[in-house]
Amino acid sequence: MRTLAVLALLARRNLWRNHRRTIIMLGAISVGVWAMIFMTALTRGMVNEMIKDGISALPGHVQVHHPAYRDDPNINNLLPASDSDITQTFEGAGFKAWASRIKVPAVIMSERESRGVTLLGIDPARERELSFVSYDDVEGRFLKDAEDSGVVIGKKLADTLDTGVGKRIVLMSQDPDNDIADRGFRVVGVFHANMESFEETYVFAGKATLQKMLRVGDRVTEIVVLGDDYRDVEPVYKKVRDRVNDDVEVSRWFELNTYLGAMLKVMDGFVLIWVIVIFLALSFGLVNTLVMAVFERVREIGLMLALGMKPVNILGQIIIESMLLLIIGLAIGDLLAWATIVPLQSGIDISAVAKGMEMMGVSSILYPQLRLEDVVLANVIVLVLGFLASLSPAWRASRYAPIEAITKVY
Secondary structure (H helix, E strand, O other): OHHHHHHHHHHHHHHOOOHHHHHHHHHHHHHHHHHHHHHHHHHHHHHHHHHHHHHHHOOOOEEEEOOOOOOOOOOOOOOOOOHHHHHHHHOOOOOOEEEEEEEEEEEEEOOOOEEEEEEEEEOHHHHOOOOOOOHHHOEEOOOOOOOOOEEEEEHHHHHHHOOOOOOEEEEEEEOOOOOEEEEEEEEEEEEOOOOHHHHHHEEEEEHHHHHHHHOOOOOOOEEEEEOOOOOOOHHHHHHHHHHOOOOOEEEEHHHHOHHHHHHHHHHHHHHHHHHHHHHHHHHHHHHHHHHHHHHHOHHHHHHHHHOOOOHHHHHHHHHHHHHHHHHHHHHHHHHHHHHHHHHHOOOEEOHHHHHHHHHOOOOOEEOOOOOHHHHHHHHHHHHHHHHHHHHHHHHHHHOOOHHHHHOOOO
16 A cells, blocks of 8 residues: 555656646646537437427327327227227326327418428327427417317418418318318417427317317327336336237337437447547547656666566556546546536527528527536546556556666667
8 A cells, every 4th residue: 555655656746747748638638528528418418309309299208009000190090999998098097198189191271371281189288298389388379178179380380371370271181981071270379399390290279179070089099108208118118008908009209200219329329439539539649648758767767676666566657647647637627528518508509500400300409418427438438548548658667677777878
């Protein structure tokens, strides 16, 4: 223990023997660590928002459909159970939130334009925790109940159709007999969403009103269930699976949106690769610093060996010197990352590039996500790779012959 303390003291003094070189290397390590954590937080936040927005548009963590519905989402592929039976099965089951709904493709027409949309027949009371729409941020009002005779459309769609609150539109879809089912509605609300594509795609109407329009009785096309964490949906999936028959399809959110599921997996791998790549660039500077430090102290090292210091202690001294350099650099880099990320966690406005980001499924506000796991991962990898990088110059220093080192001429 005493030997280790002496080696640490020597390493600390040698580290600051050349202040300029040490400060430059500390700066490089600090900036590198900051870049690792900062970019990871930005990317993690981007992917997290993509998944949250995707789940809010699905929505839910688990969905139940007719087996053919995902390939052919028309009104013929209704769930076999009635809506009242579904309510008895899921009510009081302990889910965070759940809802049953009608979801079909439709055409919306105003006096000037027509567009293809996704028509959602909902019970507003059940959808509040599931929907990407804030009921309180709707121009006009949101739907009152499942029997509401009005519709709520997105701001982008309202602009496209040149319509608004109080005006009439016509919704047209297909009933189970493959006949056209249409009805006039009055627009009672216009909603805003993080992404314009949501505003242009979705139209909300009362579930009971749509059931009458489409002539499907007390039937629905899907059940959506919300859990506590999108990363851990298995408990919710199993619970839903136990409550339905085998003649329906139960799907997790990443099975419904394979793109978002793949993004989550890629993100976890990206963090590791990103940290390793950044440190590999830093390792050249670290090794160069240690090699130069050893080169300058060849005679000193030879003298210590001649006085009886063991080669293993020389090896340990150089490694400790490297570790001290890395630990100080990591501390500064971690502090810089915290100081720059935390103030930005309230959101970064990227509306200037919103169009391009929306193509990737990212909204116009980016929320960096600083996770303790990412910080720990970056620090551990830097220390491990730094240790491995320091072995070569440390080994070289420990292999000097005392007489040869003392008499070496430069």
